[in-house]
Amino acid sequence: MQNSYAIGIDVGGTNTDIGLVRDDSKIVARRSLPTGNYALLEPYVQDIMDQIKEMAAEGDPEKGVASLGVAELTGIGMGAPNGNFYTGCVEWAPNLPIRGLLNFKEEFAKHTNIPFVLSNDANAAAYGEYVYGGAKGMDHFIMITLGTGVGSGIVVDGRLVHGSTGTAGELGHNILIPNGRRCTCGRKGCLETYTSARGIVQTYVELRKEKGTPAEAERMEGWIKEGIQDKDITCKMIGDAANAGDPLALETYRMVGDWLGLACANACTFSAPQAIFLMGGPTKVGDPLLIPLRESFEANLLNIYKNKCDIYMSHLDSNEVAILGAAALIKLKI
């Protein structure tokens, strides 16, 4: 059977990654544009289209496909912060240099009439997991992405939940601790303030202030030393320190696991998923997060859901998930 090809575009604040994706989940070719170079939508989409044309024209030599026209592609999927599935617009995304209401759907339609589908980046990641990753065949699951912020994509009955606004699935802004930490969204206690990279650093810094750096830290390889200033501490450093045995880093991740496990258990009361997938930098620490997370999840899970939902790490390569997820949007059941 002949293969089909789609385009996946991941719009990030720094780079815009574009990939030509074969239906067996292979990224045949990829390009990158510096998002920050564009102050206007029209030249931005023009340059993206030029890259798409070039990649398509080069075909898929591995499968003996010499060249493809844009019209032969199954569609263009795009994942972007504040991407609205219903309107095809990116709505006032705070991290993008092009401001305002950006009608990508309309702009792409000037170049081609193949399908264009937009959703936010976490939704794209969720659907990528469904089409190409570990959630294949799972009609009910949730993807939670930990990064600078916390995003989520929710799949119910094999469909992404977009809600009445096109912007459903924002579990990062579920209020986990009433009157808790102040969030960038202007409210308090959002999940994001506890389990994003920023939140994890905040927890570590607070613990260090409260308890002091353990004396043995100065001798132990990989531990965060007293001389390292709070402002220089990154989530990655805390993860490495946790895996090297640093007690403050381990306690930090225990707390993060407690919070995230509670949030996952709460999500089950909504859609009773058969799995919750996690991805993003802060999850790469592994057991220091996953062990307390699973404990907290079980402890906080309502009885009727026990042994019916598992927590997994995304099965997709972290360098590929954004492009694969965007390309997967083309296959959305509507």
Place this chain on the structure above:
Amino acid sequence: MQNSYAIGIDVGGTNTDIGLVRDDSKIVARRSLPTGNYALLEPYVQDIMDQIKEMAAEGDPEKGVASLGVAELTGIGMGAPNGNFYTGCVEWAPNLPIRGLLNFKEEFAKHTNIPFVLSNDANAAAYGEYVYGGAKGMDHFIMITLGTGVGSGIVVDGRLVHGSTGTAGELGHNILIPNGRRCTCGRKGCLETYTSARGIVQTYVELRKEKGTPAEAERMEGWIKEGIQDKDITCKMIGDAANAGDPLALETYRMVGDWLGLACANACTFSAPQAIFLMGGPTKVGDPLLIPLRESFEANLLNIYKNKCDIYMSHLDSNEVAILGAAALIKLKI
């Protein structure tokens, strides 16, 4: 155009209500059986079927329908605690006298081959609102039912969310306050412990213990007096006292509104509904609950959902909603 007729059955711990429902939402006839009389499934379903046959045989004189056979009905819908949509079984419902795993679907199939659809009672209420009530035409909304417990039914894309287990939509057991009040489910801080009738009484009793009954209560008509013992206080009494101006009752409902508003705002981060409907005894108090509820909802709502979701009371008559909701299940999109 000829009318069509369905059966709606509401299985309660005390009574089983059965109604013949015309497609314009009129309950043409209704019967009631004492649930407690049945220790076994077979005679229970037999008696329900006998009532259905009798009601159908009497037809719908208002529309000139002299008599109907069971085979002419569009189906039998049933709302029951722990009713599982996928299996057609009621699973170990704590409030029912018949214990264990009850396969209603199989039992009804012995009597008739018209469709039989089971879901839990809150899901049925939600779908009743969609088919017959205020949520007509709304493809994304949530119903929250306040009673002895707190239940919910979630509609996404016009479909009830049943999840991977058939038991999704249990927002009453979303943990609102980590390590909060002890819940009958064995965990702590569930929404139900704060906003059920029981939770409301607990709040009032705690406030009275802490602050004492106001001296003027003894003179004021409708206020809860010091002589009334805690164990005799009902949610209905607190509601009446709130509407008569009792400051402790008003403070109770202000707190309930704060909690419920937060829970509604959190639910929006999941499915971005265009409305949240409320029903059940504790909501009948009106403004003492609704005013603080709406304030808390707005204060806790993520910016992107502001002015996009309203809170309404169910438009259906509280004496009819259970039967109408059960009958509506026949129309479920699957």
